Amino acid sequence: MKETLGTTGLILNEPLLWEKGKKGRCGFSLPRRDVESFPLDKELAGEGPEFPDLSEVDVVRHYTRLSQWNFGVDTGMYPLGSCTMKYSPKTNERQASLTGFAGAHPMLPASLSQGTLKMMFELEQYLAEISGMDATTLQPAAGAHGELAGILLIYAFHKSRGAQRSKIIVPDTAHGTNPASVALCGYRPVPVKSNENGILPVEAIARVMDEETAGIMVTNPNTLGLFEENILEIAEIVHSKGGLVYCDGANMNAVMGIVQMGNIGIDVMHLNLHKTFSTPHGGGGPGSGPVCVNNELEPFLPVPRVVEKNGRYLLSEDYPESIGKVQAFHGNVGVMIKAYSYIRSMGPKGLKRASQLAVLNANYIKERLKGTLHLPYDRPCMHECVFSDEHQVADKVTTLDMAKRLMEYGFHPPTVYFPLVVHGAIMVEPTETESKEDIDQFIEAFEAIADEAKENPHRLHKAPKRCKVRRLDEVAAARKPCLAG
Ligand SMILES: *Cc1c(COP(=O)(O)O)cnc(C)c1O
Numbered sequence: 001m002k003e004t005l006g007t008t009g010l011i012l013n014e015p016l017l018w019e020k021g022k023k024g025r026c027g028f029s030l031p032r033r034d035v036e037s038f039p040l041d042k043e044l045a046g047e048g049p050e051f052p053d054l055s056e057v058d059v060v061r062h063y064t065r066l067s068q069w070n071f072g073v074d075t076g077m078y079p080l081g082s083c084t085m086k087y088s089p090k091t092n093e094r095q096a097s098l099t100g101f102a103g104a105h106p107m108l109p110a111s112l113s114q115g116t117l118k119m120m121f122e123l124e125q126y127l128a129e130i131s132g133m134d135a136t137t138l139q140p141a142a143g144a145h146g147e148l149a150g151i152l153l154i155y156a157f158h159k160s161r162g163a164q165r166s167k168i169i170v171p172d173t174a175h176g177t178n179p180a181s182v183a184l185c186g187y188r189p190v191p192v193k194s195n196e197n198g199i200l201p202v203e204a205i206a207r208v209m210d211e212e213t214a215g216i217m218v219t220n221p222n223t224l225g226l227f228e229e230n231i232l233e234i235a236e237i238v239h240s241k242g243g244l245v246y247c248d249g250a251n252m253n254a255v256m257g258i259v260q261m262g263n264i265g266i267d268v269m270h271l272n273l274h275k276t277f278s279t280p281h282g283g284g285g286p287g288s289g290p291v292c293v294n295n296e297l298e299p300f301l302p303v304p305r306v307v308e309k310n311g312r313y314l315l316s317e318d319y320p321e322s323i324g325k326v327q328a329f330h331g332n333v334g335v336m337i338k339a340y341s342y343i344r345s346m347g348p349k350g351l352k353r354a355s356q357l358a359v360l361n362a363n364y365i366k367e368r369l370k371g372t373l374h375l376p377y378d379r380p381c382m383h384e385c386v387f388s389d390e391h392q393v394a395d396k397v398t399t400l401d402m403a404k405r406l407m408e409y410g411f412h413p414p415t416v417y418f419p420l421v422v423h424g425a426i427m428v429e430p431t432e433t434e435s436k437e438d439i440d441q442f443i444e445a446f447e448a449i450a451d452e453a454k455e456n457p458h459r460l461h462k463a464p465k466r467c468k469v470r471r472l473d474e475v476a477a478a479r480k481p482c483l484a485g
Contacts, residue, residue: 021052235265
């Protein structure tokens with residue numbers, strides 16, 4: 001293994017600005033006053049906040065140092081499975097900050113927001129085309145919010161047919177938000193186990209699907225990174241009993257321009273623009289979880305909807321069966337602009353190629369690491385692959401130990417202990433934006449760690465030692481959070 005990329009150099013400590021300030025220090029110089037001074041009205045001005053006195057260089061160093069504590073996809077590989085932490089081209093940020101977009105107020109009348117409305121109208125159509133569905137709403141602010149909106153659509157559908165149902169089928173590989181969204185909408189989640197191949201067995205669905213069940217929520221590709229190969233038969237069973245098929249499309253990065261969800265029996269799905277379509281995420285910033293539906297569910301989509309009339313765009317509330325509004329104003333427009341710019345600059349061929357490379361990269365890692373790490377489902381994967389710590393158990397080394405040690409090799413750890421169906425899961429999603437050289441280095445790091453597990457397990461138990469923050473007491477962090485900084 002070549003020189004490690006980890007944190008071996010200068011990482012500077014940094015106190016709070018309040019601890020750093022010194023009375024009388026100043027970050028600017030103004031010309032000498034040439035008018036008489038006038039005391040501020042104390043009543044009006046109040047006491048004012050206690051800001052520290054700082055010089056310009058104090059402030060610049062403070063924020064620059066803090067920024068260096070951060071690890072992001074601009075720093076290095078971030079193979080967090082199920083999250084698609086791919087590199088987002090900077091040009092898409094630039095389009096989102098164009099004054100015409102960034103300066104637009106959400107309460108401007110339609111006549112003064114034609115550009116934004118047109119962008120939204122076209123983006124809805126692009127997303128429908130990419131997913132193989134008929135119509136889109138851009139309102140939901142995240143994946144989980146999209147799920148909520150999607151299940152509300154299913155609820156509205158059954159209500160319109162005069163017979164509400166009580167349950168929704170959710171596989172055991174699902175993201176935790178799936179059963180939560182089902183329960184939030186008043187349905188009971190019915191768990192179904194995946195089979196020894198990591199996918200849903202048709203018989204299990206046939207057994208639980210009945211006329212009390214509103215539908216099924218499948219993630220495809222699922223959170224084991226495997227394509228649900230029985231989806232056509234599963235959809236047929238669910239439809240034959242009057243149910244609907246929801247697809248959690250957070251893993252769309254594997255199948256853009258390859259799988260037309262409308263053709264494999266999906267009625268409604270959400271996409272995560274902040275995973276697949278060029279909004280960097282992970283820091284809690286704004287996201288967007290558009291929901292795409294087929295014609296049957298279109299009348300229930302949230303209002304207002306962007307419509308086009310004689311070349312002009314406007315917002316229409318004229319959808320009497322709509323579930324109503326699920327987000328303030330237009331939704332997270334900045335995220336939409338980035339997705340729009342990404343889709344336009346990639347084009348259909350580029351999007352398809354991105355998915356193909358994402359799948360190739362994951363399969364490459366799977367094949368090269370499968371002797372080093374235990375691979376519970378040894379079959380072609382989609383955009384991510386799931387290992388476990390089973391080979392390291394004998395040396396008393398766990399997934400967490402290896403993930404912590406990986407940081408010292410300069411990589412963000414993969415997703416660990418999810419999905420729950422794999423004990424000690426290590427879920428790697430390299431994405432299409434990593435080069436073969438970087439992926440090789442990641443593989444070599446894991447190989448080196450597996451050697452260490454045999455030869456020097458204690459080193460792994462204490463990792464990370466060279467990072468700014470050592471091993472955290474995660475229980476204490478959750479039970480006694482320190483919120484003061
Ligand atoms: C990320 C993710 C979600 C939730 O998306 P948020 O935008 O974080 O709410 C749901 N399902 C799957 C499979 C995901 O990976």
